[in-house]
Amino acid sequence: MATGGEALALEATGKPRPGIGIHQPHPLDAPWSIFNFAPRLQLSWYWPLLRLGASRPLSDEDVWPAPRGLSSKEIGRRVEECWRAELLNASKLGQEPRLARVFWSLTRFHTVTYIALSSLCGVFFILAPIILRAFLEELAQGAEVPALVPLGVGFSLCWAGISFSVSLSKYQAQLSGMICRLGTQRLIYCACLCLPADASSTESPTNLMSVDAERLFVAFNTVMPHSFVLVLAFPVLLITQLGLVPAAVCMASAVGTSYFSKWVGGRISRKRRLVMAESDRRLQLSEQFLEGIRVLKMNGWTGVAQKRLQEVRAAELYHQRRVLLWKGINLMMGLASPCVVGFCMFSSYALLGGAMTPEVIFPALTILRALQIMMGILPLGFSALADSATSHKRIYRFLLAHPLRPQAGESRRGESCPDGSAAGQVLLRDVTLVRGNGDPGLAQNSQHQPGGTGNGSVPSSPLGRAFRSLQSPRSSPASPASPSSPSKPSSRSGRAPFQLGPLNLSLRPGDLCVVCGPVGSGKSTLLLGLLGEVPCTPASGELSIVAGEIALCAQEPWIVSASLRENVRCLRKEDPAAYAAAVKAAQLMPDFASLPAADSTEIGSRGINISGGQKARVALARSVFSAPSADIVFLDDVLSAVDAHVARRIVEDALLGSLCKRTRILVANTFLPLILPHADCVVVLKQGGRVDVVAPPAQALATSAWLRGAVDTMGGCNLDEAPQQQHHQQQQQEEQQEQQAAAGAVGPQQQQAGAGAVGVGVGQQNNNNDNNNINNNNNSTAGGTAAGAVGEATPEAGAVAEQGSGPAVTGQREEVQKEAPPEKAADGSLLVAEERSVGILSLAAYA
Incomplete structure (x- = not known):
C-alpha cells in the first residue's frame, strides 16, 4: 500500500516518487556535494512535503525520520560523552566544569553559521538606506534611467539578502536551540537516574526538563545578534544623513530606551526566579500529598492539605502576575521606542533648520523602520536571555550537585570484558562501598575510571540506573535471630556516611551467592554497589569487576498500570x-x-489490587523472562512475602531451574535452610557495614555465629545431601523439558482441547514430587505442600519443607498436621487451582 508521498506521486505522474515518507532516508542525511548545496541553501528539500500537505492532511507515514545527526538518541549520546569528558578534565585541572562549553562543542557549526548569517543581515540593513539615498540623489539631479538601474537592483538585492539571511539564521538558531534542549533533558534524566537513594534537591527535575530546558530553545529562537549591533550602528548612519546633533539626540534616546529595557529584563529575571521557586514547592507538595493520599483521607486532613497547596499556589500566581506586568511594560517600550526616537530626531533636525527633502526623509524613514524592528526584538531578546540565564544556573546547579558517574564498558553474553573476564563474573577485592545523605562529593572522590572495568570501576548499567530510584533505605524483614526487631530508617543529615567493607568476593559465571545479615547491615548497599550506583573506594591497584548484562528483581517491585x-x-x-x-x-x-x-487483568498503578507476594512474584517472573539476555541476576529478598511451599517451588523452578545458568546474587533472611544447600558462596554482613564471612555454606555456618543462630531458628539444614538434591533437580528439569517438547508438537486446536489435561498432569506430577519429598524426610511433618489454601503469609508463619535435607521446620503459627496422601491432602483446593491455572496458561501460550 502506497504511503502519502507515493500517493501524491502516483496521482501526478503514475509512478511513485522516491524520497518521501517515513521509510525513506532524510534528505539532510545525504553527504554534501555540489548537487545538494542549492537545495540545502534554499530549503527546497522541504517542498515535496509542503506540496503533499497542501493536497491533504499529513500522516506519520508521510514524514521523514529525523536526520541521524539530529536524532534524540545521537544528541543524547554526544552530550553525555561531552559532559563526562568535561567533568573529567575539570577534575584534573582543579576547576569547575562549564556546561556552556559542552553546548558550544555540540552546536559550534550551527551557532557560527547562525551568527555569520545574522551579521550578513546586519550588513544588508546598513547598505539599504545608503543605496536608497544615492538613488534619490541621482533621481533629483535628473539622471537617466540606465544610470539608476544598478542602484535600484542593489537596493532590491539588499532586501532580498535580508530575507534570505534572516530565514537561514533562524533555521540554524532553531537547530542550536533544539540540540541544547535535547542535550539538557538527557543530562537531567541521567543525573536523576544516578541520584543516591537518600538524595534530595531544591529544584524539581520535572520543571528543569519541561520549563528550563525549553527556555534555552526560546533564547536561541528569539535573540538575533544583529539587533544589538544595528541599534548602535544606526545612529552612525543618522550622523551622515541628518548631522551630529539630531544623531546625538537619536542616540541618547535609543540608549535610554535600551537601558530601560535592560533594567526591566533584570526585574523579570528576579521575579522569574521567585516564580520557579514557588512552582518547585507546589510540585513537591503535590507529590507528597499524592503519595500520602490514604493518610490524608483517613485522618481528614484533606482540607488542611488543600489550604496549604492553595497558599503556595497563591504565592506563585502573585509573582507570576508581576512577571507578566513587567513583560507588558517591556513590550510597550519596544513598540514605543521607535516613535520616541523618531520624534526626538526629526524635531531636533527641524529646529536646526534642516531641509525635509526626499533624499533625507526616505532614508531616515528606512532607518527608523529598521530601528523599530530592532527595538522590538531587543526587549524580547533581553527577556529571553534573562530567562535562559536563570534556567542555565538552575540546570548547572542541579548537574553539579548530582554529577554523572563514569560508566564502564559492559559486555554481553559470550563476550569478554576489556580485562579478559568472562560475562557473568563478579570480582571484588578490598572494596569499600560508601553511601550516605546523597553527598555529591562521594561520587567525585570515588576512584571509578571510565572506559573499562578495571582500576576500581563498577559498571552502571542502564537497568541498574533505572531501578536505583526504587531502592529506598532498606526496610528488610526482621532477622530470624530477632524476629521482632524493627527496621530503623537510614541516617540523614549530621551523620557520617555509611561504609560497607572491605569486601572480597569472587563469583564465577553460573554461581549462586546468598547475601544475608541483620537489619541495617548493608545488604541493599551491596547490591547497589554491584549495580554501580554506590561509590566505592578500592585499594590502590585492586579490581572491581561486574561483567555482563544485568537483570534486577528489586525489593520494592516496579509495577506499572497495565495487565499482568x-x-x-x-x-x-x-x-x-x-x-x-x-x-x-x-x-x-x-x-x-x-x-x-x-493474566490479562489490569493490576493498576503500583499494583494496588494485588498482594505484596504477588507483586514480588510478578517482578521475579519479569527477571526470569529477561534471563536469556542477562548474565547476572540480582534478587533482593524475593522470598520474604511468600508461603513456605511457594518459596520451595520458587527455589526449585526459578533459582535452580530457569536461572540455573546465570550468576545469581540473592539477598535473603528467610528460608535459609532451603537455599543454603544449593549456594556456592554465602556473604554474611554484620551491623555497621562490617563483613562477617564470605565463604562456601559449610565454612560460613562454621564461622558465623549469626548465621548458625538464624539457621537454628528455622530448624537447621543438612548440607551433605545437596549434590543428591541437585541431581534430582536435574532429572526433574529433563523430564519437564521432554514434556514441553511433546506438548509443543501438538497442533493449536488439539492443544486447546487438551489444555486442561496438561494442567492436571503437571499438577499431579508436582504433588507426586511433594509426596516423595515427604517420604524422604522420614515421614516428618509437612509444612510446605500441605500449608493450606493459596495466599500470602509472613515468613515466620510458614513452614520450610526442605527437599531431602532432613526434618522439615514448622513456623511459630503453623500447627502440626497429619500426613495425608496427595490426592486427599488438606490443600486440595490448591491442586484444583493449579490445574486450572496450568490449563489457562496452556491456552494462552498456544492460542
Missing part, C-alpha cells in the same frame, strides 16, 4: 514459551484462577 502479562514482558517482544516458563517459575499460575481475566 505486560508487566511480566516489560516492553519486550512477545515470546509465549519464555512467558510460560517465567510464569511457572514465579508460581503465578495459581493466581490466574483468582484474577478476573487471568
